């Protein structure tokens with residue numbers, strides 16, 4: 057039997073259902089795992105995604121033809137059974153399960169195991185073939201407990217606040233920014249957000265996700281309000297004139313890459329906090345094993361290293377070419393999120 | 395250990411000098427005396443003996459983490475730093491099983507382990523320590539074990555921090571911490587707190603620094619009040635002889651007397667109360683050796699006899715700021731030069747030279763002097779007003795420097811590799827090639843010169859246009875042309891192309907050029923002919 061999901065120049069493709077998964081080119085029909093821009097591109101005829109991803113996709117891609125479904129809801133196309141299962145990556149993120157002629161394939165998109173307070177928890181989906189990401193697929197990447205990181209961020213902010221210095225957190229505008237808002241104790245101090253974060257906050261609220269009130273930086277006329285305040289912005293704002301409004305301030309980057317001292321220094325921020333919406337080394341291994349898959353494909357990240365490691369551990373694995381980028385050290389225009 | 399690991403991380407994360415000083419001062423104030431002493435020892439490059447070869451450490455860490463050695467090595471290629479890699483691959487222990495030892499206790503453990511004969515016994519001990527530390531502490535421990543702890547703190551900064559913490563004058567601290575001492579035999583009180591005689595005699599003057607010559611200069615029309623010198627490509631330094639003691643200070647406010655034994659005779663031949671300003675140069679057969687060689691000399695911890703004869707250092711004096719115990723910085727330059735000339739002549743040593751002074755009547759003569767620079771190994775000219783005092787810091791007006799233009803070529807990007815250190819995680823180490831007939835041959839590696847935006851853009855492009863990966867290196871489609879600037883060119887048997895560029899860096903991304911328009915190896919060889927080996 058030929059492969060149920062293959063890599064084509066347009067994207068990952070399921071031939072019997074004639075549908076693309078997270079395509080990187082315009083195609084007639086696409087299923088989308090989540091709304092980060094390396095997984096959800098413009099120009100497709102129709103999109104299918106989870107209910108929570110729908111407003112996010114619209115905020116990102118404009119007026120598109122999009123249908124949404126619940127997790128575990130079965131859709132049958134040409135005898136192929138398709139369903140979405142929580143990936144725990146960002147709100148509305150899903151793994152795509154495809155069943156055809158008794159074989160089950162699962163495409164993970166991006167995923168993590170930690171509960172983040174805004175996404176539905178990751179759900180292990182048994183399958184014959186598992187297509188995994190490996191953004192942080194090296195044993196070096198082992199995340200500290202997120203609660204500990206939130207405490208560190210809180211302490212950093214409070215110290216800055218006591219000195220009258222604003223705290224600027226650089227984080228992905230979709231996912232990470234909301235995760236921070238959900239976990240930091242912000243009841244007694246206003247939090248300000250960059251426009252890109254504001255847009256994503258509104259889209260998340262439209263998806264039914266509860267977030268604390270924030271103020272848009274551009275709506276503030278009196279710069280004195282920023283004194284000692286917390287500001288959340290995408291990392292693309294780092295080093296730009298946008299920061300000039302904030303009098304004395306300190307910056308910090310919130311990203312899985314901050315585990316690397318090199319990345320931390322290179323990014324020129326005052327602090328780096330290690331927090332990722334991607335699975336770390338241990339989580340990747342646990343999930344791959346947990347699916348019971350007899351064959352694994354790896355789409356992005358440290359693909360060759362991770363697949364070699366799996367092969368040596370008795371799980372046949374290979375690289376599946378894709379154009380996904382995973383979490384990046386800087387959020388840029390073309391791949392604003394991942 | 396926890397506090398020191400914290401200090402290491404915070405120092406690593408900030409490039410703000412004041413913050414670094416504060417962090418070190420805070421640490422020194424709260425640490426016990428033994429830890430204070432060891433921290434100062436580590437900051438000044440003293441270290442416990444190395445436990446084992448890094449190959450062994452890699453194997454131990456692989457076993458401890460249950461990973462194959464190849465995977466540890468792959469990971470190392472991405473992370474870029476071995477100590478950090480090994481700290482990161484070992485799972486963190488829970489808070490309650492943590493080792494509570496202090497810095498000096500840890501160092502004594504390292505000494506004990508180092509003295510063990512049996513490698514498997516060493517492995518057992520090191521593994522046990524790894525398992526008892528947090529990730530941050532493991533990083534510092536690994537670096538201590540491998541003798542590779544670099545704290546990125548200059549002597550000057552450390553001195554300021556100690557001054558901040560204990561209110562002892564800076565030059566006194568410099569003299570104490572830069573002298574001979576051993577953390578295994580001395581105490582913090584003896585080293586830092588006990589006052590000594592002659593504590594103040596090492597005090598240097600602030601250097602007077604020149605600005606680059608401006609394009610539109612009126613010196614051109616009035617050269618009479620100016621003198622011209624070659625600008626030497628060495629290390630700016632100050633030599634002090636007071637009360638029969640000699641001190642050599644380098645530009646970074648570091649006391650480096652020990653590094654230059656060939657100048658120690660000056661202690662006996664310079665009169666008491668003399669301070670000279672000039673340049674430390676690697677020098678052989680009446681010519682400076684390349685700066686690369688001087689760096690090699692500086693980089694070595696121990697000065698072997700062969701190194702000293704391979705790369706001898708001299709002092710090229712061009713100013714005198716103290717004479718017969720008097721500060722003469724306000725005397726006009728011409729007078730100071732006269733005193734200096736007389737002094738250097740009377741010392742009459744090949745290790746103390748007087749930087750030649752030239753006069754020009756026309757700008758053409760100045761240009762002529764400039765044309766001599768490549769031949770005599772200087773990096774340009776200095777223009778100084780004859781009646782100028784010796785000023786403090788960087789001042790415009792009386793002294794100007796005029797550097798030679800660096801060379802440039804257009805070359806093609808052919809390989810990329812993940813950056814180490816501050817650029818780990820991005821493809822930032824590039825290899826560039828020029829044409830030899832119909833082939834591209836690599837001629838230079840360059841790491842710097844692009845903006846962060848350009849690096850991100852190029853990183854993406856490379857990831858999409860990788861032809862092949864071998865180990866950490868990717869070959870990429872020959873497509874992008876970059877202008878490389880470099881300081882010189884030399885013959886090289888180590889490079890396939892037969893030439894090596896000195897200090898190559900990216901000066902511009904030539905998106906307007908196609909690969910065919912890049913330079914050829916013939917162009918480089920022609921350049922080698924005209925400039926000679928520098």
Ligand SMILES: [Zn+2]
Pocket residue numbers: 090092095145166382393394
């Ligand atoms: Zn993503």
